[in-house]
Amino acid sequence: MNSGFSERTFEFCFNAEYCSINTALLASHPHIPTQRAEKDLGYDVEFRIKQGGFTRSLFLQHKVTAFAEVRAGRNGRFYDAHGGPYFRFQVDNEQHNTLCELSRTKGNAFYCAPRFNCSHELEQHFRAQSICANSIRLNPLDVGDIVDNEHHNITYKPNGQDPTLHSDARRFKKAYSGLEEGIELRRQQVNMQYVEALSQELVTRTRDSKFKSAVTKEVERATPIERVQLLLGRVYQVSWLLLP
16 A cells, blocks of 8 residues: 655654754755745755754655555565565665765764554644654664665564565664654764765765766855755755754
8 A cells, every 4th residue: 555645745744843842953855845945945054054053963865655464466575574564665776875875974864754654644643743753764874885776675564663675685773763762863063064065975976876967057056055955855855954
């Protein structure tokens, strides 16, 4: 059964709740509606970073999932890996490897996915402010870079346990809840020097990838903060949150 809501909807609901709970700043996200809004967000985030106080970067790639309740057709290997029903989402290899690199060099990067996939469940959790508690985060470094051109999926049990990268099955060490349970976010000073380094890293990485056409004149002319927002959002579908 496919998800009853879009990635955009899940991303919006999760980010809004997470920022409220953790006093976080949403510095970038994949669905900025207009060029004017992009400029305004760039100015606002740059101003707030210059004021100081942010010590943790959190990069999230939100995913929505299909749910398989019975063993049927080609899903046998996924079903057997969990001994029963499971959630599944597809992985983009370039985006996965970029998440790994962000986690290595710039902070904390995770996949973020729900333990539900029906629209009425999303509405219930949104009203109860329990979306974060009923979602999982997966550290891509647990399974490492993808070095082939095959199609890959990530699956996990309905309770969020035993997350696994397929097809060459690799288990994640742990599925973290959306509430910070058992997870230590790496701290470092988030200032304009950090933003400049992040901008340069993203541009270099994008030029060397299948997304190279995304490094347009608009991106080249942009300020470092705008460049980060454009590439994280449009190319890598990643939300960037800053925490004290």
